[in-house]
Amino acid sequence: MIDQIKARLNQIKNPATGATFEAENRWQHIAMDGDKLVAQYNRDGISPAEKRVIEGEIQKALGDLMVVDNIMVKTTSSQSQDVFKALDKQGEAPTKAPETQPAQIKAGHGTIDKKKPVPGVGKIIAIGSGKGGVGKSTFTSNLALSLAKKGHKVGIIDADIYGPSLPMIFGKRDEKPRSNSEKKIIPVEAFGIKFMSFGFFINENDPVIWRGPMLGGVLNQFLFDVDWSGLDYLLIDLPPGTGDIQLSMIQNAHVDAAIVISTPQDIALLDAKKGVEMFKKLNLPVIGMVENMSSFICSSCGTEHHIFGEGGVAKAVEQLQIDFLGQVPLEIELRTGSDHGLPYMSQDQFQGRPVWTSFMNVTEKVEHFFNPNPTPANKGGFFSKILGLNK
Numbered sequence: 001m002i003d004q005i006k007a008r009l010n011q012i013k014n015p016a017t018g019a020t021f022e023a024e025n026r027w028q029h030i031a032m033d034g035d036k037l038v039a040q041y042n043r044d045g046i047s048p049a050e051k052r053v054i055e056g057e058i059q060k061a062l063g064d065l066m067v068v069d070n071i072m073v074k075t076t077s078s079q080s081q082d083v084f085k086a087l088d089k090q091g092e093a094p095t096k097a098p099e100t101q102p103a104q105i106k107a108g109h110g111t112i113d114k115k116k117p118v119p120g121v122g123k124i125i126a127i128g129s130g131k132g133g134v135g136k137s138t139f140t141s142n143l144a145l146s147l148a149k150k151g152h153k154v155g156i157i158d159a160d161i162y163g164p165s166l167p168m169i170f171g172k173r174d175e176k177p178r179s180n181s182e183k184k185i186i187p188v189e190a191f192g193i194k195f196m197s198f199g200f201f202i203n204e205n206d207p208v209i210w211r212g213p214m215l216g217g218v219l220n221q222f223l224f225d226v227d228w229s230g231l232d233y234l235l236i237d238l239p240p241g242t243g244d245i246q247l248s249m250i251q252n253a254h255v256d257a258a259i260v261i262s263t264p265q266d267i268a269l270l271d272a273k274k275g276v277e278m279f280k281k282l283n284l285p286v287i288g289m290v291e292n293m294s295s296f297i298c299s300s301c302g303t304e305h306h307i308f309g310e311g312g313v314a315k316a317v318e319q320l321q322i323d324f325l326g327q328v329p330l331e332i333e334l335r336t337g338s339d340h341g342l343p344y345m346s347q348d349q350f351q352g353r354p355v356w357t358s359f360m361n362v363t364e365k366v367e368h369f370f371n372p373n374p375t376p377a378n379k380g381g382f383f384s385k386i387l388g389l390n391k
């Protein structure tokens, strides 16, 4: 099959010149890795928009031979600045301002090999889930807000390449991140939380195939090319799953600990256990597991319904010998808040409700994990205080 694939890939045309990839000798590597195709071409002179056309053509050319999700196309370029600029709503890079530039992230430049601390950041927590849609981004954003309520300076990296939802949750979908004069990306800020999202750099309709080449380096770029100075906690919202993508994202990054989110459903739990194992394999301490959507309390009759099952996460943490950080019930306002850019924990009118209390309890456990013996001097924003970073 590989010969057939090569023959078809050679006929892909460069939209910039109209010549085939074969004629321009663009392909550098075409090989199968199990059932996955890894192909790499030289993209000098090809713009991001043309690159997307090419990826569409590759999908079309190979669509009858293999599953599109198994096609991984990498690129190399001698111009390391041919990058993905923060997009405005129409998909165009914003115009220049005198002292800042449109922020940009590079594609296909791999990971850095050494784990090094992120300047100005206290602790970095990776938040993962085995399965998609269990509420990882909802949890991450509300944990950030709860930590901020306890006096900490908090940032979030939205590294969920499949469904970056932080711009929506924080009501910043139209934001265009910029870089400062030191070429550091300035994080976007909402409700006192600084964040950076992969969503600012892609069009929502871009196929996942196009995002593939960005996987390797994107987390490290978000860790080191963004100005995170002054943070106590930096949370990383990982893509759902426990495969190579998640592994390669975190194995070279300096992360202090991880939290795994699951629903009580068997299938989600099974995958969440794999997530815990993945973090353990990477020698990353697991703070614990959170059960989201644990139950629904009927507002008319007050009965508690365990829609996705009951007690599953409590059992799993026992088997895995990790801590149970708590349950977050289903609550309509948690969803509507996220949909409307008004995250739940930013709305003080919900204080005292079960979801609010759950988030504050989880927050205390996270604080305790890093600071088991709080004193008045190191309580609330303690990392910044120690480091003298809070201005």
Ligand SMILES: Nc1ncnc2c1ncn2[C@@H]1O[C@H](COP(=O)(O)OP(=O)(O)OP(=O)(O)O)[C@@H](O)[C@H]1O
Pocket (backbone or CB within 6 Å): 129, 131, 132, 133, 134, 135, 136, 137, 138, 139, 160, 163, 165, 240, 292, 293, 328, 329, 330, 331, 332, 334, 335, 336, 338, 339
């Ligand atoms: N406890 C909850 N109560 C009500 N709705 C919730 C709750 N948790 C999450 N949701 C809603 O469920 C949906 C999925 O949540 P979210 O996007 O946070 O999941 P995710 O695990 O990050 O998904 P993905 O895998 O796509 O990144 C969202 O609409 C969110 O608002």
